[in-house]
Amino acid sequence: MRIRFEKRLAPSPLMTVAVPVVSVILALLFCAAFLALTGRHPFELYFAMLEGALGSAYGLSETTVKAIPLMLCGLGISLAFRMQLWNIGAEGQFYLGAFAATWVPLTFPDLPVFIMLPMMLLLGMAAGALWALGPAYLKVKWRVNEIITTLMLNYVGILLVNYFVYGPWRDPKGFNFPLTAEFPPAALLPTFGGSRIHVGLLLALALVVLFIVIFRNSRWGYEIKVIGSSERAARYAGMDIKRNMLLVMALSGAVCGLAGMTEVSGIAGRLQPGLSPGYGYTAIIVAWLARLNPVAIVLVAGMFGVLQVGGYIVQTFGVPASMVAMIQGAVLFFVIGGEMFANYRVVFPNSKGAEKADE
Amino acid sequence: MLKPIITMRGMYKRFPGVLANDNIDMDIYPGEIHALLGENGSGKSTLMCVLSGLYKPDGGTICVEGEEKRFRSPRDAIACGIGMVHQHFKLVEPFSVAENIAMSGQHGSFMLSTEKMTADIAELGDKYGLAIKPEASVWQLSVGEKQRVEIVRMLYHGSRVLILDEPTAVLTPQEAAEMFKTLRKMAADGCAIVFITHKLNEVYELADRVTVLRGGRVTGVLGRNELDTKKLVWMMVGRDVVSQYERGVMPEGRPVLEVQKAVAFNDMGMYGLKDLSLTINEGEIFGIAGVAGNGQRELAEVITGLRRVADGTIRLYDEDVTNSRPADMIARGVSYVPEDRLGVGLVPELSVLENLLLKSYQQPEFSGRWLLDSKAIKERAAKLVKEYKVKVSSLDQPVKMLSGGHLQRLLLAREIAEKPKLMVVVYPARGLDVGATEAVHRLLLDLKAEKTAVLLISEDLDEIMKLADRVGVLYNGRLVGEFPVEEADIERIGLLMAGSGTEGGEADAYQI
Numbered sequence: 019m020r021i022r023f024e025k026r027l028a029p030s031p032l033m034t035v036a037v038p039v040v041s042v043i044l045a046l047l048f049c050a051a052f053l054a055l056t057g058r059h060p061f062e063l064y065f066a067m068l069e070g071a072l073g074s075a076y077g078l079s080e081t082t083v084k085a086i087p088l089m090l091c092g093l094g095i096s097l098a099f100r101m102q103l104w105n106i107g108a109e110g111q112f113y114l115g116a117f118a119a120t121w122v123p124l125t126f127p128d129l130p131v132f133i134m135l136p137m138m139l140l141l142g143m144a145a146g147a148l149w150a151l152g153p154a155y156l157k158v159k160w161r162v163n164e165i166i167t168t169l170m171l172n173y174v175g176i177l178l179v180n181y182f183v184y185g186p187w188r189d190p191k192g193f194n195f196p197l198t199a200e201f202p203p204a205a206l207l208p209t210f211g212g213s214r215i216h217v218g219l220l221l222a223l224a225l226v227v228l229f230i231v232i233f234r235n236s237r238w239g240y241e242i243k244v245i246g247s248s249e250r251a252a253r254y255a256g257m258d259i260k261r262n263m264l265l266v267m268a269l270s271g272a273v274c275g276l277a278g279m280t281e282v283s284g285i286a287g288r289l290q291p292g293l294s295p296g297y298g299y300t301a302i303i304v305a306w307l308a309r310l311n312p313v314a315i316v317l318v319a320g321m322f323g324v325l326q327v328g329g330y331i332v333q334t335f336g337v338p339a340s341m342v343a344m345i346q347g348a349v350l351f352f353v354i355g356g357e358m359f360a361n362y363r364v365v366f367p368n369s370k371g372a373e374k375a376d377e
Numbered sequence: 378m379l380k381p382i383i384t385m386r387g388m389y390k391r392f393p394g395v396l397a398n399d400n401i402d403m404d405i406y407p408g409e410i411h412a413l414l415g416e417n418g419s420g421k422s423t424l425m426c427v428l429s430g431l432y433k434p435d436g437g438t439i440c441v442e443g444e445e446k447r448f449r450s451p452r453d454a455i456a457c458g459i460g461m462v463h464q465h466f467k468l469v470e471p472f473s474v475a476e477n478i479a480m481s482g483q484h485g486s487f488m489l490s491t492e493k494m495t496a497d498i499a500e501l502g503d504k505y506g507l508a509i510k511p512e513a514s515v516w517q518l519s520v521g522e523k524q525r526v527e528i529v530r531m532l533y534h535g536s537r538v539l540i541l542d543e544p545t546a547v548l549t550p551q552e553a554a555e556m557f558k559t560l561r562k563m564a565a566d567g568c569a570i571v572f573i574t575h576k577l578n579e580v581y582e583l584a585d586r587v588t589v590l591r592g593g594r595v596t597g598v599l600g601r602n603e604l605d606t607k608k609l610v611w612m613m614v615g616r617d618v619v620s621q622y623e624r625g626v627m628p629e630g631r632p633v634l635e636v637q638k639a640v641a642f643n644d645m646g647m648y649g650l651k652d653l654s655l656t657i658n659e660g661e662i663f664g665i666a667g668v669a670g671n672g673q674r675e676l677a678e679v680i681t682g683l684r685r686v687a688d689g690t691i692r693l694y695d696e697d698v699t700n701s702r703p704a705d706m707i708a709r710g711v712s713y714v715p716e717d718r719l720g721v722g723l724v725p726e727l728s729v730l731e732n733l734l735l736k737s738y739q740q741p742e743f744s745g746r747w748l749l750d751s752k753a754i755k756e757r758a759a760k761l762v763k764e765y766k767v768k769v770s771s772l773d774q775p776v777k778m779l780s781g782g783h784l785q786r787l788l789l790a791r792e793i794a795e796k797p798k799l800m801v802v803v804y805p806a807r808g809l810d811v812g813a814t815e816a817v818h819r820l821l822l823d824l825k826a827e828k829t830a831v832l833l834i835s836e837d838l839d840e841i842m843k844l845a846d847r848v849g850v851l852y853n854g855r856l857v858g859e860f861p862v863e864e865a866d867i868e869r870i871g872l873l874m875a876g877s878g879t880e881g882g883e884a885d886a887y888q889i
């Protein structure tokens with residue numbers, strides 16, 4: 019008997035949900051084997067991670083705090099990916115957003131809150147947009163590959179921030195640490211209750227709603243879809259491809275810039291090196307695992323938040339933090355492998371030669 | 378009596394929503410050229426994909442020389458000597474011809490001996506009159522050359538049964554004639570050849586036997602001396618097809634499109650159009666005859682705003698629209714059925730619904746400033762699919778799964794629904810069955826009756842003579858002759874198409 023795979027007419031709806039869930043479970047089992055090999059009890063560790071990340075108010079708050087930048091960057095990235103523009107530069111756009119937002123309180127520390135925060139928001143988004151527009155312009159003008167340019171600009175962005183933090187913006191009262199001065203209270207994003215969860219969460223959720231509307235039912239979302247599927251057809255239909263490329267990249271960068279702004283203003287309260295532990299990169303995985311679906315991005319980002327926070331917790335057990343990276347990698351591996359089951363169905367031939375399909 | 382090399386019995390193949398092959402029996406004998414005819418969507422490609430191991434049948438048996446076989450992949454079929462050249466070629470563009478040929482084989486060692494392969498390929502090519510260069514990269518080849526590569530590839534892997542899916546649809550008449558010679562030679566050597574076609578004249582010219590499909594079933598098998606057009610058409614479409622249309626009176630409308638001394642470059646940066654001028658009036662069908670590659674694509678694209686003219690003017694209803702953007706031309710009522718249906722005219726990955734929306738998504742009936750009105754869109758799509766008899770299993774089905782003929786119907790439905798003032802159609806009947814061709818022709822005549830100006834670019838002279846009011850011959854980027862259809866003479870047009878009979882025709886060839 020030979021099992022074979024047959025392509026489905028459309029990905030099965032049940033499978034699109036079941037496959038990621040099963041894949042994540044398999045990934046955890048897979049990693050459990052490694053953990054067991056190192057002589058630990060994997061399920062105890064997993065339980066401790068869960069408990070640490072979700073079992074207390076503090077854990078929940080930390081998990082959400084980690085998930086917010088992943089959501090925002092993931093959303094930003096998904097926008098570009100939908101048009102087959104491979105914006106790998108979320109990390110740089112994030113830093114630029116934080117950088118431009120920081121400029122406001124450092125230069126005008128006495129602004130009232132209702133001017134300060136909107137200005138930081140706008141500047142942060144504008145800087146992220148600009149950082150993405152460069153590669154977009156090069157692509158439109160000379161077909162320069164955006165993967166390379168956005169990726170390289172990440173390093174430029176990070177080093178630019180480092181330069182300012184180590185140099186002109188270093189806090190004179192900061193004992194020579196590479197930090198800017200603390201922001202005045204007017205430059206801090208409001209948080210919920212006593213937690214560290216800031217209004218960035220609301221912004222992310224608002225964006226989710228906006229994206230759903232755009233992709234489901236808007237003229238512009240339709241254009242993005244057509245351009246992403248076939249540029250030649252889009253041109254034939256009279257769509258302005260160049261304009262849309264610039265627009266989509268700018269918006270993608272702006273959302274990543276927004277992530278940087280909310281992080282610096284909602285969490286750090288000052289600009290510092292290493293503001294992002296690689297959110298911009300992890301968000302690529304988030305967006306991909308979520309199949310660019312906005313709601314799924316929120317869920318996957320939440321899951322990655324749990325992993326991150328759980329990872330910190332289990333370090334107290336003497337487990338290296340790189341375990342989190344291992345689990346992330348395994349999840350990606352299994353989900354991509356499992357995608358096959360959403361797109362194909364398994365057919366078991368029976369003895370009589372005719373074949374029965376298994377849904 | 379000769380034994381069949383292939384016997385297929387009771388073949389079933391089901392796709393979600395359609396039964397593409399319904400209990401088909403077919404015998405193929407060595408040394409015969411076997412034509413497979415049938416309407417669009419009747420399951421010809423599907424049946425042959427099953428025979429060549431690309432699709433798995435849901436039922437039925439395939440025997441090769443009396444021995445039952447089950448193919449798990451095209452590789453298994455190739456091992457049994459069955460090779461297929463698909464409607465859409467399956468070559469890897471950046472690779473060389475030799476590499477492409479090597480790829481699908483399973484014999485030979487781990488290391489490839491390039492020199493030996495190259496020599497073998499060249500020898501095979503010589504033997505059957507298939508001129509190919511084994512070292513060339515595939516992307517450099519013309520469509521005709523790519524097809525030769527596909528054929529040589531199958532021969533190289535020892536095919537004794539060669540299946541060709543609509544091989545002549547993409548060839549110039551000269552290339553087609555060359556290919557027929559090759560096929561005859563191969564049949565004389567004992568190969569069995571199955572070729573799918575919609576052109577009856579090719580069947581008469583080439584076929585030893587004909588199998589006709591309709592709706593996934595065999596409706597008839599005829600030998601060479603039983604061939605009869607009326608019979609064949611009946612088997613294919615189940616009714617008579619009109620071969621001559623009422624043309625109506627020669628229209629006297631005002632000019633819709635005026636092209637004056639247009640000069641344009643092709644994709645390779647060489648002259649595509651040279652000083653081309655033409656005028657089309659309301660309610661007139663202007664036929665452009667010519668061998669493919671003489672500026673047809675450039676002409677269509679210049680008029681629809683997809684290609685810039687370097688010199689000259691284009692006027693639409695007396696307004697200068699030279700080098701307008703495609704969106705402007707659409708807004709002015711120019712519809713376009715391009716040569717490349719899948720990928721330009723239609724987006725393969727998107728659904729029927731989304732493809733029908735392509736030209737109208739900005740119109741107030743279907744969208745506001747920002748949002749689309751999905752209800753209105755769905756209603757219209759359902760109406761169009763019904764009205765133009767496009768066979769789809771659902772509006773959400775990706776269009777790449779439609780059969781060739783239904784793709785074209787879908788495209789025409791959308792373009793005609795725009796109520797165009799000017800319709801540019803390129804090779805409208807390519808790949809269509811006789812019934813669908815008639816339907817398309819009627820649609821074009823209906824457009825004419827509604828005073829639309831139609832530019833009909835075709836490589837099929839019969840089609841032009843049947844439909845057009847005036848005929849122009851395109852050669853080497855120029856219009857080398859223009860006649861009212863009553864004065865047009867096939868002989869003379871043929872000569873003009875081949876480039877003789879024009880002053881400077883030969884000299885021009887050097888400029889390109």
Ligand SMILES: Nc1ncnc2c1ncn2[C@@H]1O[C@H](COP(=O)(O)OP(=O)(O)OP(=O)(O)O)[C@@H](O)[C@H]1O
Nearest residue numbers: 392397417418419420421422423778779780781782
């Ligand atoms: N991969 C597929 N998935 C789903 N349906 C398919 C697929 N391939 C073909 N079909 C359907 O099966 C039917 C037969 O299609 P097929 O391509 O065999 O027709 P055909 O005779 O080759 O037509 P044409 O002359 O237009 O090429 C059509 O209704 C088509 O829509």
Ligand SMILES: [Mg+2]
Nearest residue numbers: 421422464781
């Ligand atoms: Mg076909």
